[in-house]
Amino acid sequence: MKWEMVVGLETHVELATKSKIFCSCSTQFGGDPNSHCCPVCTGQPGALPFLNRQAVEYTVMAGLALNCEINRYSKMDRKHYVYPDLPKAFQVSQFDIPLCINGHLELSGGKMININRIQLEEDAGKLIHEGGKILVDYNRAGVPLIEIVTEPDFRSAEEVVEYLEKLQGILRTIGISDCRMQEGSLRCDVNISVREEGSSQLGTRAEIKNLNSFSFVQAAIEYEFDRQTGLLEAGKPVFQETLSFDSVSGKTLNMREKEDADDYRFFPDPDIPAIILSEEDIKRLRECIPELPEARIKRYVSEYRLPEADATLICKYKKVADFFDKASEGLKNPAVAASFILTQMFSKISTEVAREQWASPIPPEFLRDLVLLLEEKKINHNLAKNIFTKMLEEGKAPKSILEAEGISTDEVIDLDELCKSAVYTNPGAVEDYKKGKKKALQALIGNVMRQSRGRADAEEARKILLELLKE
């Protein structure tokens, strides 16, 4: 029997607002325990929420970027459950009228993943187990989150990972989240069931909670698919349960059986008036959405003739793509600028986080000037590489590096002239070449390079010299 997995995803994304969803405390990651706290986010009696408008706008932007309909009337609801990391004993979330509904994200093969809803809510605190005690850190409590819920449209772990990568790229591009899985600003719950291929019925699903890396997502789905098919093949039932993924053993573990659904006693939060969005609000937010990675990759490939792999890599980091766009202005061949970024700059700025932040030592204009010199044939590729290395080290413009090296770029190199001069001034070498000493050509090229102070293109020079020597 052939089995098919059916997977749906709930992705939690922390919004990159400066302050928390209901108070002015900082959302910055880290900090001493309970140092980003106030009466509101620790749920002191009598404290009241004040909804952060930016969190609402970011949620709407996510919805627009993911092709959602935006509910112009929306509201915040209280979801009740008891856990020490939840200061008020309820989480403020959205129940029946989330801000965004009915969106989709397209995978590379053209497959659509339907997005059921995107809701705004608050994060909880964190429990720390220390010396037999359980301590609570409320620094994360009240950080705004969006939950993006898909339909059960995935049929493989690869699809899930591709979706997550694309989602990450989109959300980073619109600037609403840094989507760092290692810091928990993007994490997901996977709903997975298994059924006979071709069946239209859904199997009993299990939920794997809180996966915080792409590789864990992939491993957890694959493990769980095998586990569930194993059960079914052995004629055993799959139970509806909540699982956690143990990254060490690579197995999913039962957290609690979910026999009867929790009753969260949702009701509209009386402290937060309904959220009303005008057409103008939505229009303004739509205008805030920059070119999304998918469109950008397409543009780079079709207009800039970049290899798709290069385009994809550049578009993975919005700031890199922005840098590239600036560096490409007025260039005949932006692919050259791309290759400088992907080779020399990427080896210098090597971690994911650093590339996201893209603290480039030079402005994009410097790279453009360098490539222009190449295109105008004022320098050759080798020299350009060396100069770029120095530019990155010293943060200087190509012209000033060249000046420091004593190389003038004021005039265009007339390679024909230089080659002719090499031939006339080195009759010995010409003689040797004609006698069959092919090495003598090298001496002539060297002469051309010396005359041009290293700026000439050696390959071009070889071609011209060969033509001249035929005569």
Add this chain to the structure above:
Amino acid sequence: MSRIVQLRGMLEKKQISCRELTESYLERIEKQNGRLRALITITEEEALQTADTVDKKISKGEKLRPLEGIPMAVKDNISTMGIETTCASRMLSGYKPIYDAHVWQLLKQQNAPLLGKCNMDEFSMGSTCETSLIGGAKNPHDTNRVAGGSSGGSASSVAANMAAYSLGSDTGGSIRLPASFCGLIGLKPTYGSVSRYGLFAYASSMEQIGPIAFSAEDAAIVFDVISERDTRDMTSKGISEKTHPQLGRSLSGLRIGISDEMLGSAGDDVSRAVREAADVYRKLGAQLVPVSFSLQKYVLPVYYILSFSEASSNLGCYDGIRFGPAADKYDDIDHMISLTRSMNFGREVKLRLLLGTYILSSGPYDVYYKKAQNLRSIIAKQIKEEIFNHCDVFLSPTTPFTAFKSGTNLSSENNGDSYTTMANLTGLPAISLPCGYDVDNMPIGMQLIGKHFCEAQILNAAYMFERETDGAFLSRLETGYEI
């Protein structure tokens, strides 16, 4: 007839120092509080410190702000940093808040000497003050009787001149009812006039903080200070125009609605006193308009369903983890929480929390909560159409009866909230003011409900009534002119 204006005048003319004035209040507290249980916590040091600050200002000849140096008390569900705030519950015994409520911040800026925290029904759940952990506040007019609730201590303390004025909170009538029982003015502002930031929540969509005072003018002065807009409460809108300068305007042409059914459902003494008050208004040039309100019988059920639901959510945080003396022997965390809540909440609170939890669970939610929510908007619409389309102010008794003996069991259909709660469901401002005495010489209160954010109108109507009747019904216990 303003006690506040009079005291401030004495301070400014240096007839008495603020320390002396505050000490005189503290002395009366010391003498009477044991008997009246009006204050849960007495904050002598805080009061005297503030008094000294005020005295320094006076000695420099600086002008005093409206409430500067006037000793007062605050209900024990209003957050006062570093000063125990317990909601009269074992659950919060010993809890010292880490921040100030907006209203207390405003009063602090005025250098208002805080004498203490007022007794109340546990978490404001009650209308007699008797669900308090320490027992109910007594009515200074007859200590065998209740002060009313839930802000019983706020009323008792002012009636016994243990505070010049006080702050209470009103979720279903909790300011107006004790004010009425104790012969005082009690103002429940429009929902949104006063910030709830720092008010320990019971039913968030209905409650407001407001003054309990000796006279309408006092209530206006206090209201003007505490109604400053607060950006920390999304439901706070503040008040655009001060009310105090608007007192004394003629009532000629004012349309006062009055409901015969409502008057008929009140006790004889009460309805007679309110009818006589209506005559006074007629004399003042107001026009009496008969109105009726057909959904009156749904007001209390809707109020109960919604307020219990909100309470069950608002009080979820009291679980022994962050607040409350936690149970020490338990199997797991759920067990610990359940033991802690069983141990630290009183009977009335448990009853309301259980009902509220039930109402919000799926199933009952549709049957009760949704229906009540719908009814609430229908009631609001009806009140607008049947009452306020015909008049500016609606006059009724505050309660069907006067203060009763402590320990009386009230049925839920007749607990004294039946006339007051409509203002909470609709957010309308309402004031209770004394208008007579019953056969036992207990004060009778009448209620004026105004249109949204028309506090000035009902305060003025109360003020004009007082002036016309020469203050005859103001609390006779202490004139306020003696120190």
